[in-house]
Amino acid sequence: MPSSNSFIIITMDGGAAVGKSSTSKGLAERLGLMHVDTGSHYRTLTCALLGSGTPAEQGETISKVLETLELSTQIDGRSAKLGINGMVPVDSDLRSPEVNAQVSKFAAIPELRQKLFAYQRSLADLARDQNYAGLVMEGRDIGSIIFPEAAYRFFLDADEATRAARRAKEGQTDSIAARDEMDRTRQAAPLVCPRGATQIDTAHHTLEEVIEKITHHIES
Numbered sequence: 001m002p003s004s005n006s007f008i009i010i011t012m013d014g015g016a017a018v019g020k021s022s023t024s025k026g027l028a029e030r031l032g033l034m035h036v037d038t039g040s041h042y043r044t045l046t047c048a049l050l051g052s053g054t055p056a057e058q059g060e061t062i063s064k065v066l067e068t069l070e071l072s073t074q075i076d077g078r079s080a081k082l083g084i085n086g087m088v089p090v091d092s093d094l095r096s097p098e099v100n101a102q103v104s105k106f107a108a109i110p111e112l113r114q115k116l117f118a119y120q121r122s123l124a125d126l127a128r129d130q131n132y133a134g135l136v137m138e139g140r141d142i143g144s145i146i147f148p149e150a151a152y153r154f155f156l157d158a159d160e161a162t163r164a165a166r167r168a169k170e171g172q173t174d175s176i177a178a179r180d181e182m183d184r185t186r187q188a189a190p191l192v193c194p195r196g197a198t199q200i201d202t203a204h205h206t207l208e209e210v211i212e213k214i215t216h217h218i219e220s
Contacts (some may be wrong), residue, residue: 008033008134008218009124011143014156015191017170019161019202019210020138023156026211028078028079028136031218034127035079038139039147041116042107043094044082045069049106050098056105063111073126078125094197100174107184113141120146140183143194152218155193156210158203 010033012024021037028035030087045066049056054065070106072083081088093099106112120137124147127135137146143153163176183191198217202210 007124007128008131008150008152009147010134010136010214010218011147011148011150011156011194012136012154012156013143013191013197014193015140015163015183017166018156018158019166019207020110020156023077023202023208023210023214024136024138024191026207027214028102030211032133033078033136034075034130034132034134034186036123036135036137037079038120038137038142040094041082041120041202042112043103044084044089044116045112046099046103047089047093048084048108056109057100059109059111063104063220065110066100068113069115071115072219073123075130078132080126082107082119095172100172104179104182104186108182110129110188114189117146130157140191141189143197144192145189148194151199152214153194154214155197156201156202157199158201159205162203164176167177 008031009025012020014020020039022036039189048069049062049065052065054061061094070084070085073178074081074088104184106157121185123137124135139146143150143155160176166175167176198209198214
C-alpha cells in the first residue's frame, strides 16, 4: 500500500475487452484512487460530434465543432466522468451501436486527441485536490502518451476468442480484430505496449488475481 503522504499514478493500457475497466475500478477501490476511463472520453466526444451531424470524414468541420465543446468533470463514486457543455452522457448512449461503429474513426483524429490531452493530464491535479491517494487511468495511450513518466504502468492483453466472448456477454457486437487494427495503425497515438510497462495476460487469471498481481507489484 502506498504511504499516506505519497501520490501515485497508475496507467492501464490495452485493447478492447482485455479487462481494463474492471481491473482499474477494482484497483481504485482497493488503493483509494480516483478512476478515469479515457475510452469513455472518446465515446463522449463521438456522441457530441454525431449529435451535431458531423461525420468523422469532415476534418475541418470537426475542428470547428470541437472549439465549441467545453470539457468538465463530474465525480461519480471514485470515477471521474467527462461532461460536454455541462452534460454527462448516459452509459447507454456511449455504448450505442452508432458510437461503437464510429468511435475508433473519431479517436484517430489528431485534433480530437489534442483536445483531450491537456484535460486528461489535468485529472492528476484534480485527484490530488480531491484527496485521493492517487490516480488510475485506463486507455490505449496512457502509459505511452498521457503519463509516460508514471511510476506504475501496465499493459493488459488476452487472446481474441476470450475478448470476443467478453464483448458478447456485454451485449456488444463490434469486431475485436477490426478495432485492434484501427487502434494499432492510426497515426496519432497508436495502441502500443509502453516501453517498460508490466504486461499481464488476463485470459489466464481471474479479475481478483489480476488486481492482486498489480497490487503486489506496486507494494514491492
